[in-house]
Amino acid sequence: MAVEPDVTRRLIKTVADTIIEHADELTDLDSAIGDGDHGNNMKRGMKAVLEELDSLSSKPFPDALKAAGMHLVMKVGGASGPLYGTLFMGLGKELVEPITQKRVAQALSAAIEAVKARGKSDVGQKTMLDVLAPVAAALSEDKSPADIAAVAREAREKTRGMLALKGRASFLGERSVGHIDPGARSSELIIESIADFVGEET
Amino acid sequence: MTNVGIVIVSHSVQVAQGTADMVRQMVGDEVPLAACGGDPEGGLGTSVPDIMKAIDAAWSDSGVAIMVDLGGAETNSEMAIEMMDGDRAKKVVICNAPIVEGAVIAATEASGGATLDEVRGTAEELSAA
DSSP: OOOOOOHHHHHHHHHHHHHHHHHHHHHHHHHHHSSSOOHHHHHHHHHHHTTTHHHHHHHHHHHHHHHHHHHHHOOOOOOOOHHHHHHHHHHHOOOOSSSSSSHHHHHHHHHHHHHHHHHHHHSSSSHHHHHHHHHHHHHHHOOOHHHHHHHHHHHHHHGSSSSSOGGGGGGGGGGTTTTTOHHHHHHHHHHHHHHHHHHHHH | HHHHHHEEEEEEHHHHHHHHHHHHHHHSSSSEEEEEEETTTTSSOOHHHHHHHHHTTTOTOOEEEEEOOHHHHHHHHHHHHTTOHHHHHHHEEEESOOOHHHHHHHHHHTTOOHHHHHHHHHHHHHOOO
């Protein structure tokens, strides 16, 4: 069964609203070790996505993800635009309806590879990948939405002890240790909001 | 063939514009040149649509060399190139060089009729040193 337009609309809205609600927190995290623009940038991108909610929810679900990714690319204004844009465009490209957890796991794994290429980065460098990779693994192990959200939270917390090797935070060297990575936090927020949504719907 | 074009992409519109002014002072109007800076709302950052417009504005059939400052400028420039038509995209490169010195030396090289590879090579020697 294909995803209903109403489900697409509510899912995208809950993800965007969650990021917008946490924009100040993301900016604070980014001010500690980066350039302090992550919250505002993501908020601008998600607002652009919300403005297109009618058009997005009229599309087949994979196409809606691709289009949402494109809005992030065009509107975010920082490196997180192409990175999250690549993630959502990659998911849209790989996902096939009807959607199953196995298919989501495969699509996420492929999209993660695209994000690695875009950011010239890998797991263990204190980035969004440090949340997304364990989430993809948990998905493929058929974990429940609540368990997947818990995996995302633990993975975000683990970035606190990591040394940043990518982005502006890498300029700080050892001083980046002890702070949560803002991209890991935004990824966790996105995963958590999707997991909550799926948990409530099923 | 026209000379290779130069695009300057900074997080700051003032840095982008100031760098472009320095380039103009060196090479006058012999090199197609465009600069952009700032996020889509005018704060510090870079914007994919603005970068695409700048590439169009500095377009040359000999190619376009992009000079960037920090990470997001490079990532957004890569994205802008990928979103272009494939044949044109092949003629656009991002130079791994300091933005001000790189832009000035790349434009100087371009003004002498150098190829895109030569322009990029000269700019990137600055990073190798």
